[in-house]
């Protein structure tokens with residue numbers, strides 16, 4: 001806590017965040033504290049000339065760059081059902097020349113569920129089940145949400161969307177603002193979204209029920225085999241006055257969008273295997289030519305990811 005900067009009001013201890021994730025959403029030994037049900041895949045990214053004008057990052061050279069991909073459902077449960085509404089993830093590790101890496105964890109929503117780490121901790125606390133009823137206390141949930149209305153935006157977005165028909169048929173947002181710096185030293189700020197080349201694919205509630213609880217991974221394998229899994233990496237450019245430091249404030253609709261390149265998914269690993277299983281996708285690992293915004297949620301992600309990774313690797317080793 002640092003009373004002079006006021007940091008104590010918005011920060012949260014990373015260990016407390018991971019402990020609270022476990023207390024509220026559950027703990028499944030050996031698995032990610034969020035994004036547990038997932039699969040490794042591989043892809044190839046080719047950057048565009050528009051991207052090269054904005055950023056000197058080697059990811060945009062125009063040469064194919066290998067990308068380690070992980071698609072997942074949110075939450076700690078490795079057996080969560082696929083055929084429900086809610087968050088899906090696409091985490092990426094661009095393996096750049098010279099051993100440089102670019103890591104990101106993108107989600108199927110333009111906003112996160114909290115604006116600051118402290119607010120996220122408070123929201124999770126309010127959602128923790130009461131030991132007596134085994135359910136969250138509705139009055140406590142409401143009181144926190146009334147005082148922190150940003151925490152409802154993400155749930156409203158998911159409620160407005162159909163059940164995802166495919167990991168390859170979703171928009172995946174970076175949510176945070178990032179700056180793209182070119183060789184002249186000019187930095188352009190924006191927020192990115194990976195948009196599926198074949199369009200967004202949704203299911204009606206009846207269709208979702210008929211698919212069963214485990215259809216997304218087979219669907220992904222089929223689409224990748226058929227060559228139908230690719231995303232345009234698009235950057236929405238911030239205009240003067242736009243907020244780029246808030247994970248609950250998307251850019252206003254209609255901002256100029258620049259296509260930075262195309263990511264093609266080329267293979268999918270067997271279930272539970274592959275090079276992404278033991279890694280974490282800490283979104284502060286950025287290449288030269290890309291810089292982080294001052295979004296406090298972005299800054300707060302690195303430490304909990306490392307803690308979760310350490311816990312699950314230790315649990316796996318102890319089995």
Ligand code: HEM
Nearest residue numbers: 032033034035070089091105106112175280304305308309
């Ligand atoms: C303070 C806020 C947040 C906390 C405490 C948090 C915590 C975590 C933790 C503990 C993991 C598991 C890490 C591992 O074991 O490898 C995780 C995974 C993930 N998170 Fe977050 N997260 C936060 C915010 C966000 C935001 C804002 C996004 C999206 C913009 C996001 C996207 C993801 C994704 C995509 C994964 C799965 C990555 C994978 O497949 O390995 N998280 N998060």
